[in-house]
Amino acid sequence: MTATLSVNLNAVALLRNRRDLPWPNVTHLGRIALQAGAAGLTVHPRPDQRHTRFADLPELRKLIDTEFPKAEFNIEGYPTEEFIDLCLRNRPEQVTLVPDDPAQATSDHGWDFLRHGEGLARVIALFKAEDMRVSLFADADAGAMAAAKATGADRVEFYTGPYAAYHNDSASAAKQLQMLAEAAQEADRLGLGINAGHDLTVANIPALVRAVPQLLEVSIGHGLTADALEFGMAGSVRRFIAALQG
Numbered sequence: 284m285t286a287t288l289s290v291n292l293n294a295v296a297l298l299r300n301r302r303d304l305p306w307p308n309v310t311h312l313g314r315i316a317l318q319a320g321a322a323g324l325t326v327h328p329r330p331d332q333r334h335t336r337f338a339d340l341p342e343l344r345k346l347i348d349t350e351f352p353k354a355e356f357n358i359e360g361y362p363t364e365e366f367i368d369l370c371l372r373n374r375p376e377q378v379t380l381v382p383d384d385p386a387q388a389t390s391d392h393g394w395d396f397l398r399h400g401e402g403l404a405r406v407i408a409l410f411k412a413e414d415m416r417v418s419l420f421a422d423a424d425a426g427a428m429a430a431a432k433a434t435g436a437d438r439v440e441f442y443t444g445p446y447a448a449y450h451n452d453s454a455s456a457a458k459q460l461q462m463l464a465e466a467a468q469e470a471d472r473l474g475l476g477i478n479a480g481h482d483l484t485v486a487n488i489p490a491l492v493r494a495v496p497q498l499l500e501v502s503i504g505h506g507l508t509a510d511a512l513e514f515g516m517a518g519s520v521r522r523f524i525a526a527l528q529g
């Protein structure tokens with residue numbers, strides 16, 4: 284089964300925020316992405332609202348509900364009270380919990396499931412009681428998958444930054460792919476669904492989907508937005524979907 288594409292709109296929002304002007308329109312770029320075949324939209328509203336703003340979320344929820352009822356909304360973030368409230372108010376199909384400090388420039392590691400498992404389990408139970416699927420941002424570590432499963436999460440999202448970083452070093456990339464493949468096999472054995480994301484591109488996706496055939500969903504923002512500056516949002520969504528087909 285081909286992994287689905289969820290387009291992360293953070294980079295579009297960052298461009299919008301440069302001026303006090305309503306363009307580029309985040310909701311309309313999301314509409315174009317869904318019209319072009321994306322299966323869903325992702326945002327990671329950070330506490331400082333540096334890119335995606337809290338006010339963007341109800342607009343994206345309304346877009347999916349009224350124009351693309353089969354699409355999914357995926358909200359990513361660290362489970363503060365503010366984030367939990369944002370999710371309860373905007374009711375995403377999927378919540379992806381990420382262990383980011385507010386000061387971080389971007390997401391750059393997965394959860395320490397042994398250290399944070401109990402707290403995660405409480406938040407996960409809350410979201411699942413509201414019929415939201417929960418995914419946990421995870422490093423490619425097969426040995427951590429049992430602790431991830433014990434939290435009650437539905438899926439893990441493997442952090443693909445370390446793989447993507449070696450775009451000019453095939454031996455190191457191969458090692459990262461092996462770690463991803465082994466972690467995915469263990470997650471699958473335990474009944475965890477498998478997502479992936481961070482720094483994915485048209486160039487590095489085919490090897491990833493070959494190494495991780497269990498992949499259900501990729502969420503892509505930075506590389507797709509950069510691609511869209513050249514090919515347009517609709518063209519880039521089609522390019523990334525083709526890359527997912529291997």
Ligand SMILES: CC(=O)[C@@H](O)[C@H](O)COP(=O)(O)O
Nearest residue numbers: 293327359381389390480481
């Ligand atoms: C969790 C992850 O890797 C990305 O989803 C995240 O959205 C990146 O955040 P920025 O867009 O703020 O870099």
Ligand SMILES: NCC(=O)COP(=O)(O)O
Nearest residue numbers: 480481482502503504505
């Ligand atoms: N979860 C990954 C995501 O949503 C987007 O990451 P990136 O493609 O902006 O690096």
